Amino acid sequence: MSYQFSEEFALQQDREDQLADYRNHFIFPVVKDRPALYFTGNSLGLQAVKTKQYLLNELEDWARYGVEGHTEARKPWLPYHEFFTKAFSHIAGALPSEVVAMNGLTTNLHLLMVSFFRPAGKRTKILCEAKAFPSDQYALKSQLRFHKLDPAANLIEIKPDPQTELINEEDIYRAIEEHGDELALSMIGGVNYYTGQLFDIKGITEAVHKVGALAGWDLAHAAGNVPLQLHDWGVDFAAWCGYKYLNSGPGGVSGVFIHERHHNQKDIPRFEGWWGHDKASRFSMPDEFNPIPTAEAWQLSNAPVFSMTPLLASLEIFEEAGMEALRQKSLKLTGYLEYIIHEVNTETGAGLKILTPREEERRGCQISLVVPGVGKSVFEKISKEGVIADWREPDVIRMAPVPLYNSFKDIYDFGQILKKALA
Numbered sequence: 001m002s003y004q005f006s007e008e009f010a011l012q013q014d015r016e017d018q019l020a021d022y023r024n025h026f027i028f029p030v031v032k033d034r035p036a037l038y039f040t041g042n043s044l045g046l047q048a049v050k051t052k053q054y055l056l057n058e059l060e061d062w063a064r065y066g067v068e069g070h071t072e073a074r075k076p077w078l079p080y081h082e083f084f085t086k087a088f089s090h091i092a093g094a095l096p097s098e099v100v101a102m103n104g105l106t107t108n109l110h111l112l113m114v115s116f117f118r119p120a121g122k123r124t125k126i127l128c129e130a131k132a133f134p135s136d137q138y139a140l141k142s143q144l145r146f147h148k149l150d151p152a153a154n155l156i157e158i159k160p161d162p163q164t165e166l167i168n169e170e171d172i173y174r175a176i177e178e179h180g181d182e183l184a185l186s187m188i189g190g191v192n193y194y195t196g197q198l199f200d201i202k203g204i205t206e207a208v209h210k211v212g213a214l215a216g217w218d219l220a221h222a223a224g225n226v227p228l229q230l231h232d233w234g235v236d237f238a239a240w241c242g243y244k245y246l247n248s249g250p251g252g253v254s255g256v257f258i259h260e261r262h263h264n265q266k267d268i269p270r271f272e273g274w275w276g277h278d279k280a281s282r283f284s285m286p287d288e289f290n291p292i293p294t295a296e297a298w299q300l301s302n303a304p305v306f307s308m309t310p311l312l313a314s315l316e317i318f319e320e321a322g323m324e325a326l327r328q329k330s331l332k333l334t335g336y337l338e339y340i341i342h343e344v345n346t347e348t349g350a351g352l353k354i355l356t357p358r359e360e361e362r363r364g365c366q367i368s369l370v371v372p373g374v375g376k377s378v379f380e381k382i383s384k385e386g387v388i389a390d391w392r393e394p395d396v397i398r399m400a401p402v403p404l405y406n407s408f409k410d411i412y413d414f415g416q417i418l419k420k421a422l423a
């Protein structure tokens with residue numbers, strides 16, 4: 001696609017964009033009396049306009065029905081988590097039986113590792129990316145220690161290339177081969193939170209299986225951002241946040257995928273609670289746990305309705321827009337941001353650098369921009385002008401144009417502001 005750094009071009013793209021109207025379904029923070037140029041949907045997605053009414057409905061139903069709301073509420077609370085199944089199955093590329101909405105992301109990673117990190121004999125190692133999101137590192141190391149294993153010897157961290165800061169996938173494949181029958185689990189972020197690099201989830205999963213290990217994925221930065229086919233790719237398990245690309249609001253509920261080959265395994269180690277128990281006999285409270293034959297077996301508690309409602313409002317919009325159309329727009333929008341950064345760089349000679357891979361199939365919508373030397377001051381200047389982006393030490397500005405609510409005009413305006421900030 002050929003781009004132009006002009007307002008006219010950007011506005012024309014917005015007129016031709018079939019998804020453009022979804023922008024009006026979200027609320028933008030206001031900076032200097034104008035809607036912000038919001039590029040942090042990878043960190044906290046925006047509030048859908050209808051979220052407030054959805055929450056008010058739940059408050060009303062609670063007031064009207066009290067405990068009877070479990071069955072009488074407009075959206076009954078007893079099966080509340082089931083309202084997420086369809087949209088999550090589309091976002092994850094999964095069977096409906098393979099997904100469930102519950103807990104927070106790190107909590108879910110732990111619960112999943114209880115089931116799928118089962119070190120035995122010499123097969124004790126976990127493979128991950130170096131500089132993974134800190135919470136993932138803490139989770140992996142504490143899981144190892146929980147099994148009386150030394151993280152220094154059992155956590156294999158694939159380091160990025162010091163030149164590009166990206167991870168060479170060949171290094172991942174080499175490590176899988178090298179550790180072979182000592183590898184128990186791989187747990188990698190599908191899209192790296194720092195560089196925006198998207199990994200070949202299918203290829204890596206296959207390589208991990210070939211040496212007899214299991215493949216789990218942290219999809220915090222992938223869900224709702226890039227197309228996923230977790231079922232067909234044979235992924236063992238995955239989890240993602242609700243509050244990043246999926247707009248569930250701060251601390252909102254996470255999503256989980258567990259491949260159907262792991263369902264209905266009576267001897268699988270698992271931390272269990274009543275919400276994972278067979279629905280028909282749950283309330284007769286039998287002594288023996290009888291798991292639901294789906295990913296729902298991993299649920300512990302009944303659904304936290306108020307923190308799930310905003311996610312419901314957003315997922316309805318995802319269902320309407322469709323991941324395929326969102327990805328098509330996303331490729332154009334992120335391509336435009338990349339182009340604008342190159343143009344500004346040519347005009348200003350600022351030496352701007354993009355960490356994120358150039359190839360479309362190796363990234364989602366995020367661009368990680370390095371402004372050598374003066375990054376922090378440039379970040380502060382553009383922030384004052386109404387750009388909401390994200391600063392990461394030592395020198396990265398992370399930006400995510402989100403196809404659901406960002407426009408080409410947003411990116412053109414950002415280009416003008418960046419140019420001024422560098423002048």
Ligand SMILES: *Cc1c(COP(=O)(O)O)cnc(C)c1O
Pocket residue numbers: 104105106107133135136189193218220221241
């Ligand atoms: C955002 C993010 C988290 C956050 O974890 P919570 O448990 O939701 O607080 C963890 N891991 C990765 C890779 C993330 O991007």
